Amino acid sequence: MTVTVDHITSASNPLIKQLRSLERKKGRNETGLFLAEGARLIEQALAQNWQVETLIVSNSGAERDFVQALARRAKAQGARIIQVPDRLAGSIARKDNPQAVIAAIRQRDLSLSDLDSADPGLWIGLYECRDPGNLGTILRTADCAGAAGVILIENCCDPYSVEAVRASMGSLFDIALAGSDFDSFNTWRRSAGLNMVAASVNGDSSHVGVEFEQPSLILMGNEQAGLPAQIEAQCDTLCLIPMRGGADSLNLAQATAIMLYEGWRQRGFA
Amino acid sequence: MTVTVDHITSASNPLIKQLRSLERKKGRNETGLFLAEGARLIEQALAQNWQVETLIVSNSGAERDFVQALARRAKAQGARIIQVPDRLAGSIARKDNPQAVIAAIRQRDLSLSDLDSADPGLWIGLYECRDPGNLGTILRTADCAGAAGVILIENCCDPYSVEAVRASMGSLFDIALAGSDFDSFNTWRRSAGLNMVAASVNGDSSHVGVEFEQPSLILMGNEQAGLPAQIEAQCDTLCLIPMRGGADSLNLAQATAIMLYEGWRQRGFA
Numbered sequence: 001m002t003v004t005v006d007h008i009t010s011a012s013n014p015l016i017k018q019l020r021s022l023e024r025k026k027g028r029n030e031t032g033l034f035l036a037e038g039a040r041l042i043e044q045a046l047a048q049n050w051q052v053e054t055l056i057v058s059n060s061g062a063e064r065d066f067v068q069a070l071a072r073r074a075k076a077q078g079a080r081i082i083q084v085p086d087r088l089a090g091s092i093a094r095k096d097n098p099q100a101v102i103a104a105i106r107q108r109d110l111s112l113s114d115l116d117s118a119d120p121g122l123w124i125g126l127y128e129c130r131d132p133g134n135l136g137t138i139l140r141t142a143d144c145a146g147a148a149g150v151i152l153i154e155n156c157c158d159p160y161s162v163e164a165v166r167a168s169m170g171s172l173f174d175i176a177l178a179g180s181d182f183d184s185f186n187t188w189r190r191s192a193g194l195n196m197v198a199a200s201v202n203g204d205s206s207h208v209g210v211e212f213e214q215p216s217l218i219l220m221g222n223e224q225a226g227l228p229a230q231i232e233a234q235c236d237t238l239c240l241i242p243m244r245g246g247a248d249s250l251n252l253a254q255a256t257a258i259m260l261y262e263g264w265r266q267r268g269f270a
Numbered sequence: 271m272t273v274t275v276d277h278i279t280s281a282s283n284p285l286i287k288q289l290r291s292l293e294r295k296k297g298r299n300e301t302g303l304f305l306a307e308g309a310r311l312i313e314q315a316l317a318q319n320w321q322v323e324t325l326i327v328s329n330s331g332a333e334r335d336f337v338q339a340l341a342r343r344a345k346a347q348g349a350r351i352i353q354v355p356d357r358l359a360g361s362i363a364r365k366d367n368p369q370a371v372i373a374a375i376r377q378r379d380l381s382l383s384d385l386d387s388a389d390p391g392l393w394i395g396l397y398e399c400r401d402p403g404n405l406g407t408i409l410r411t412a413d414c415a416g417a418a419g420v421i422l423i424e425n426c427c428d429p430y431s432v433e434a435v436r437a438s439m440g441s442l443f444d445i446a447l448a449g450s451d452f453d454s455f456n457t458w459r460r461s462a463g464l465n466m467v468a469a470s471v472n473g474d475s476s477h478v479g480v481e482f483e484q485p486s487l488i489l490m491g492n493e494q495a496g497l498p499a500q501i502e503a504q505c506d507t508l509c510l511i512p513m514r515g516g517a518d519s520l521n522l523a524q525a526t527a528i529m530l531y532e533g534w535r536q537r538g539f540a
Contacts, residue, residue, distance in 0.1 A: 133403070141524050146514035169518060208535055241531075242539040244416035248439060254411050254527040257520075261511075261528045262535070265478055269512040 003071045005057065005081045011088060019056065019092045019104055025158050032107050034160035035092070038099040039070050044170035046070075051106040052079040058089035061100025070101060079103070094162075107160055110179040112151070117192035119176070121148035122263045123217035124256065125185065125196075127231060129156045131223055136167025137253040142175050143168075145260045149176030151217075153185050186234055189217050196235045198227055199259055203240035210239050212263035220259070223252050273341045275327065275351045281358060289326065289362045289374055295428055302377050304430035305362070308369040309340050314440035316340075321376040322349040328359035331370025340371060349373070364432075377430055380449040382421070387462035389446070391418035392533045393487040394526065395455065395466075397501060399426045401493055406437025407523040412445055413438075415530045419446030421487075423455050456504055459487050466505045468497055469529055473510035480509050482533035490529070493522050 021027025022035045036042055055074040061067045062083050071081050089098040124142055129135050135157055142150050165172055194217040197210050221227035291297025292305045306312055325344040331337045332353050341351050359368040394412055399405050405427055412420050435442055464487040467480050491497035
């Protein structure tokens with residue numbers, strides 16, 4: 001390596017133990033950190049000025065050009081670089097063939113007050129989204145569609161879990177994200193003048209009839225239970241994504257993509 | 271149980287070994303069987319007359335009413351019912367808390383000749399789709415949107431894998447599905463008069479400009495590589511799903527849902 005690195009070889013090293021703890025919510029809560037694997041993801045984090053605290057480089061990755069370039073960049077942005085045997089990198093990433101680089105990154109505060117409510121893009125609210133794969137996929141799609149931001153309402157899964165970070169393909173670092181209880185969220189979106197549209201089995205007309213050109217927020221319910229009646233009662237519009245007779249339901253991320261791209265289509269993809 | 275069951279308690283029983291082998295492609299190929307977990311999925315298989323060869327009931331599930339009803343129905347349709355300790359059920363399903371029922375179901379032939387090319391719905395072709403979660407999710411969405419069927423082209427992942435079956439939420443049992451090499455597929459779709467539309471970074475106009483009211487097939491490429499140039503050259507239309515500047519790409523299942531629902535929207539959801 002051409003940058004200064006610390007070599008760690010023991011699994012009982014306190015830093016290794018801390019990094020290993022980040023796979024769990026408890027470890028992430030206690031440290032305020034989370035893991036991102038692979039050069040592509042870590043480059044996106046650095047490009048968006050997320051604080052990479054530690055960059056872990058595996059022995060077998062250390063001499064590769066792209067790893068050295070990434071290490072130099074991370075170091076310049078304040079990261080500590082450590083080099084570890086492949087088996088230790090695998091024990092942090094919890095897999096046999098880990099990527100050449102893994103980063104421990106500082107979480108960002110997820111307050112509503114950090115959002116730019118004047119952003120003209122479509123907003124997405126996720127009420128009790130529980131599947132981190134769905135959440136990560138929705139962040140990726142929201143990023144692709146230029147959504148204004150995503151708000152995690154009430155008890156959602158952790159956007160900083162390994163699975164959510166991986167499924168987001170780096171969009172976690174790019175899209176505005178906040179967490180909130182429902183009442184605070186509802187106050188916020190009212191003062192922002194956002195028309196709240198929910199996809200619901202109780203909607204009586206198709207999502208393509210919704211007027212998405214006005215400032216809008218798309219509210220999506222829980223994977224199993226959808227939205228509770230008292231939450232639906234707070235919405236301005238309930239719409240239905242058409243499904244043929246026999247079929248049951250769409251996956252949450254799929255339904256969100258269909259709503260978001262219909263809204264963006266009505267806006268001429270502007 | 272009110273139906274005749276065989277009790278098996280040994281992990282070395284040949285039937286248990288065979289059922290355990292179905293988690294892998296090799297075991298599925300050798301037996302022609304695959305696994306589906308949970309009453310909801312198995313009910314859908316029976317409703318669509320898939321051949322359930324063996325229904326595995328866990329001891330703790332055996333006395334529940336819904337399990338007994340399912341066992342009677344499976345028995346009437348020719349299944350052998352076996353009851354096993356929870357730990358054996360878990361060893362078949364490869365998890366600690368398995369569902370109360372697991373079925374070994376006979377695979378169906380996946381030939382193009384079994385498809386009804388006159389079906390007026392939209393068709394989906396997946397070229398080298400490699401992620402079973404994506405494949406299952408696409409089957410579910412295709413079912414919801416009343417697609418005519420899904421064709422797996424060249425080297426795709428196995429639709430009978432546990433992960434694909436699970437993600438399909440039972441739509442695997444409902445939607446027409448075939449596998450094919452590209453040339454045979456292309457001959458088939460030409461003779462069926464299907465306009466082949468691919469979503470591609472090489473498309474020069476948006477997917478909403480495609481005329482989906484004509485008989486159409488949506489072709490989607492591999493998760494990493496998209497479609498090879500020689501495959502794109504065979505398409506009638508290349509279109510682009512709009513994305514904003516910074517974002518990279520959509521997940522394959524998300525892109526497929528966006529294409530399919532745009533096509534169905536143009537057809538008035540008929």
